Amino acid sequence: MNIYxxxxxxxxxxxxxxxxxxxxxxxxxxxxxxxxxTFFCISGHYVLMNAxxxxxxxxxxxxxxxxxxxxxxxxxxxLNSDTEPQKNFLVQFAGVVSGGALLLIMVAAIKSxxxxxxxxxxxxxxxxxxxxxxxxxxxxxxxxxxxxxxxxVLFLSAMVGAVVLGKKDxxxxxxx
Amino acid sequence: MILTAITLGFILEKVILVxxxxxxxxxIAMYSTWAERKVAAVMQDRRGPNRAGPFGLFQPLxxxxxxxxKEEIIPTLSNKFLFILGPSLAMLMACMTSAVIxxxxxxxxxxxxxxxxxxxDINIGILFIFGVVSLGVYGxxxxxxxxxxxxxxxxxxxxxxxxxxxxxxxxxxxIALVMMSGSLSMREIVEQQHGFWNNGYFTWNFFKxxxxxxxxxxxxxxxxxxxxxxxxxxxxxxxGGYHTEFSSMKLGFYLFAEYINxxxxxxxxxxLFFGGYNYPGMDWVALHVSPLFVSIIGVLVLLGKxxxxxxxxxxxxxxxxxxxxxxxxxLGWKSLIPLALFNMLVTGAIILAFQK
Amino acid sequence: xxxxxxxxxPVNYFxxxxxxxxxIGFVIVMMGATHLLGPKRKTTDKLExxxxxxxQEGNARQPLAVKYFLVAILFVLFDVEVIFFYPYAINFRxxxxxxxxxVVMFVAFFILGFTYIIKKGALNWED
Numbered sequence: 001m002n003i004y005x006x007x008x009x010x011x012x013x014x015x016x017x018x019x020x021x022x023x024x025x026x027x028x029x030x031x032x033x034x035x036x037x038t039f040f041c042i043s044g045h046y047v048l049m050n051a052x053x054x055x056x057x058x059x060x061x062x063x064x065x066x067x068x069x070x071x072x073x074x075x076x077x078x079l080n081s082d083t084e085p086q087k088n089f090l091v092q093f094a095g096v097v098s099g100g101a102l103l104l105i106m107v108a109a110i111k112s113x114x115x116x117x118x119x120x121x122x123x124x125x126x127x128x129x130x131x132x133x134x135x136x137x138x139x140x141x142x143x144x145x146x147x148x149x150x151x152x153v154l155f156l157s158a159m160v161g162a163v164v165l166g167k168k169d170x171x172x173x174x175x176x
Numbered sequence: 177m178i179l180t181a182i183t184l185g186f187i188l189e190k191v192i193l194v195x196x197x198x199x200x201x202x203x204i205a206m207y208s209t210w211a212e213r214k215v216a217a218v219m220q221d222r223r224g225p226n227r228a229g230p231f232g233l234f235q236p237l238x239x240x241x242x243x244x245x246k247e248e249i250i251p252t253l254s255n256k257f258l259f260i261l262g263p264s265l266a267m268l269m270a271c272m273t274s275a276v277i278x279x280x281x282x283x284x285x286x287x288x289x290x291x292x293x294x295x296x297d298i299n300i301g302i303l304f305i306f307g308v309v310s311l312g313v314y315g316x317x318x319x320x321x322x323x324x325x326x327x328x329x330x331x332x333x334x335x336x337x338x339x340x341x342x343x344x345x346x347x348x349x350x351i352a353l354v355m356m357s358g359s360l361s362m363r364e365i366v367e368q369q370h371g372f373w374n375n376g377y378f379t380w381n382f383f384k385x386x387x388x389x390x391x392x393x394x395x396x397x398x399x400x401x402x403x404x405x406x407x408x409x410x411x412x413x414x415x416g417g418y419h420t421e422f423s424s425m426k427l428g429f430y431l432f433a434e435y436i437n438x439x440x441x442x443x444x445x446x447x448l449f450f451g452g453y454n455y456p457g458m459d460w461v462a463l464h465v466s467p468l469f470v471s472i473i474g475v476l477v478l479l480g481k482x483x484x485x486x487x488x489x490x491x492x493x494x495x496x497x498x499x500x501x502x503x504x505x506x507l508g509w510k511s512l513i514p515l516a517l518f519n520m521l522v523t524g525a526i527i528l529a530f531q532k
Numbered sequence: 533x534x535x536x537x538x539x540x541x542p543v544n545y546f547x548x549x550x551x552x553x554x555x556i557g558f559v560i561v562m563m564g565a566t567h568l569l570g571p572k573r574k575t576t577d578k579l580e581x582x583x584x585x586x587x588q589e590g591n592a593r594q595p596l597a598v599k600y601f602l603v604a605i606l607f608v609l610f611d612v613e614v615i616f617f618y619p620y621a622i623n624f625r626x627x628x629x630x631x632x633x634x635v636v637m638f639v640a641f642f643i644l645g646f647t648y649i650i651k652k653g654a655l656n657w658e659d
Contacts, residue, residue, distance in 0.1 A: 064310025137619030425566030502657035
């Protein structure tokens with residue numbers, strides 16, 4: 001076992017521990033904090049895989065932007081009591097079934113993706129340079145330029161949606 | 177294969193470098209508080225701190241000791257864990273930005289080994305800084321929410337909305353710069369500004385991208401919560417701002433984090449736009465003195481530029497009145513973002529048009 | 533070439549970990565020191581939240597203006613768009629005019645959304 005694999009296992013352990021912390025903590029703010037830590041660990045994994053651009057984008061976009069939005073919402077929703085409302089049995093049962101189904105799919109997906117990699121050195125897989133910003137940019141703006149433009153249309157619709165939802169409230173207030 | 181380069185000597189070297197940088201930035205932050213009071217005094221025709229030591233030079237030490245000896249108060253209605261986490265995070269993020277800054281030219285020993293005056297030379301240095309800056313908002317948000325004080329919460333909200341708004345313009349303004357340099361590595365951007373004059377034109381990025389510099393420095397004022405953008409701690413409306421409930425070193429952390437951030441921002445401004453450790457006539461100097469002194473002069477030049485920026489931040493604080501909140505948001509969203517986009521497209525078109 | 537290779541491996545990120553560990557250690561030591569050094573004379577009045585001298589009224593954590601959420605949502609969207617420009621800025625000399633046209637189209641959509649937001653008054657703080 002080389003130092004790379006040791007790092008991988010330690011990092012994975014932390015990732016899983018924080019991820020479990022997200023769903024186990026009763027206070028939603030603590031959940032958000034655990035989620036941020038999980039994102040950091042995932043960024044660590046990206047760095048180990050030499051996908052440096054993805055690592056830093058994961059921090060900027062997920063930990064730095066989306067989690068700020070989450071925190072905004074949670075902080076201002078008057079969540080002073082730490083207790084979660086108790087769900088009824090049917091909801092719990094549905095949750096177990098859907099969670100189990102998701103687990104099954106993920107295990108199957110990972111198993112099928114591993115078939116081509118057997119016997120290969122893990123260092124070889126991880127020493128690719130495709131995650132570096134230079135290569136990523138070249139691919140994004142030549143091969144995948146059409147999805148890139150489609151993404152901008154997606155952003156446009158998201159902006160419209162946000163404005164429609166956000167302004168509706170204040171329009172009602174002035175009407176009253 | 178990948179991690180073989182890590183030896184004990186390497187770790188020790190980095191630990192020493194990091195300790196010097198952290199200690200140094202803390203020391204500079206402490207003396208920035210002294211300088212701020214002296215500058216304020218000079219501009220208002222007063223004397224400023226002059227009791228502790230000559231010219232009041234021991235004042236920051238006395239202040240630090242006072243903060244340590246004060247009672248630690250955690251309000252009963254607050255969230256205790258987050259109340260401690262808030263200032264800690266603010267300080268932690270202030271300490272992390274310095275990791276990718278090249279402090280001086282590499283010291284090449286006689287045996288060919290190289291000592292880099294940079295903690296981590298990563299090829300996405302600028303994005304790393306943005307990552308840390310975007311996390312800086314957590315310290316304020318968590319601290320203000322945990323206090324369970326109405327003024328703190330309002331101030332924290334204001335600070336968070338202000339920080340995220342100006343982060344966008346900040347990120348956009350640097351894209352034009354990255355287009356010119358073709359790299360996100362801080363080291364490479366600084367190296368490209370070698371000297372002062374080359375092929376009949378200035379090498380420093382300020383002369384190539386003045387608009388980007390103006391946008392960036394306005395955004396840094398906002399990110400630092402400094403006047404004229406200190407809406408989050410305007411004492412006339414919000415008592416003390418987001419740190420109203422904090423006492424002892426927890427308050428000190430918020431204040432010191434602000435001054436460390438100001439120092440690091442000054443370093444970043446001088447590295448990106450004013451040539452970092454480059455200065456006119458540096459090639460001549462490199463020929464005439466030993467490599468160690470070349471590096472030391474480089475570090476001093478960088479620190480000198482940073483001190484000039486810190487003084488500029490202070491002059492602005494005691495000159496301009498505070499913005500109104502709607503003016504602040506309008507400036508960020510409706511002026512700086514379109515301006516930065518325009519700058520980016522024009523830069524791109526010009527470079528492509530003149531490219532052979 | 534050797535330098536370039538050394539440029540892009542996970543080893544380069546190891547010193548950041550060192551700095552993180554040292555910074556966390558520094559923060560913990562300082563927090564511990566101030567906890568131990570200061571006096572501890574707590575009274576109920578002292579531990580009450582500050583509200584300009586009067587007794588605390590209600591709870592601070594109340595729902596606030598929706599504008600802050602709107603700013604946060606728009607920030608997330610714009611942030612992702614800004615991130616997209618960075619890989620372009622690194623490569624744009626090689627991509628030439630084709631890449632430039634792609635980005636101009638992207639920016640056109642960006643500006644379309646932006647003008648919509650401004651026209652709708654979503655960023656008007658006073659209304």
